[in-house]
Amino acid sequence: MSTDPGTRPTTPRRTLRWQAATVLGIRDEAPAVRTFTLGLEEPAHHLPGQYYVLRLTAEDGYTAQRSYSVASAPDGRPEIDLTVERLDDGEVSEFLHDVVVPGDVLEVRGPVGGWFAWTGDSPALLVGGGSGQVPLTAMLRHARAAGRPDLVRMILSVRTPSDLYYGDELHVPQVTPVFTRTAPDGSARPAGRLVLDDVAPLVRGGETAYVCGSPAFADAAAALLAEAGVPDDAIRIEQFGPTGS
């Protein structure tokens, strides 16, 4: 395998400045999952798959920073959507869910991450688990806005039907949901973890695969992709959340 950064998307090298981000709206997506729409003081173009760093500051100067993928497509609007899963005892996610209301001002900087980004002009296979839905949905939205939904195929592993984010937006032919705990009534596939038979039919050859989810999920999914014939150097991985390894 090879990593040739020269041929891969790279954002211009620049200093990332902190900017004010005003909370314009808050929406529920799934149990304990919310989308925050942030109005940016200095809007910047992002690629789907990139993320912003969010910073909270206490009166005494104590700060906490966390990264959140952009859920919205790069559509030129001066705002971004971040979708955050609330972790029990999570310093930042709990605060965002329990305290933040529209009108609050947070600080962010970005976009960050040039590697796990899709430029929108070549076939992509998107494989997500849990909050891995977030950056992959930005890619799906981008493909649709560009009139090229045919370029993406997406497979999402979630526990139950109510764990799918973004309302009906993911109920489209390009998206294959896989339910690990509870499958919808009458579905042919019983609830269970992602297996080769789920992934293999989506591999066409020549695509780049974007895998996002917990480290344990990402490892397992990348191994399935390799088994299904996707070359290692065509697999890009982003992991977040508590780890299993």
Next chain:
Amino acid sequence: MPRVTRGFVGRRPRDSRLPPGQYDAGDQWPVLTAERAPHLDTDRWTFRIEGLVEREVEWTWDEIGALPRERWDGDIHCVTTWSKFGMRWSGIPVDDLLEAAGPLPRARFVVAHSHSGYTTNLPLADVTGGRAWLAFDAQGGPLTREHGGPARLLVPHLYFWKSVKWVAGLRVLAEDEPGFWERNGYHDRGDPWREQRFQGD
């Protein structure tokens, strides 16, 4: 100056070994990579020092195995916010390897690169003076493939993206030359105690 966030009190760091923004990964050793781990055959493995040196040197697996190793015990910190305390490592001091090649007086930086093509930049001063190793063992056993085996760089005083997995060599330079993540917005040095995560920190 950061702007105060309404209602945010925050949790204080609990352990003085934790740099700001880090959490204790405990017994876990998270594997965070952007690609699948390569399989490297030690028969064909090499480690090379080139660039601004008196003589470029390349070691094979057997040759490097004959060099004296030392032990380093301590904590490591990943930019993705986990830290791991009290690790046990062993490897060859980078000082010894560089001495064999003889950096020229103009040498001030290195680019460390991997057998998979990953690169990262470091000031020469951060890989000398007993602060960096070519590491083969961690926690009492050979480094696994996921953790960069058969050999990785170990620069424990900087964020761990500088400790190149599957390391292939060092290119010695007069000027700093950003590596893979650094071109994508990450900091050129990466001191965890100063939270040097991104350009401009």
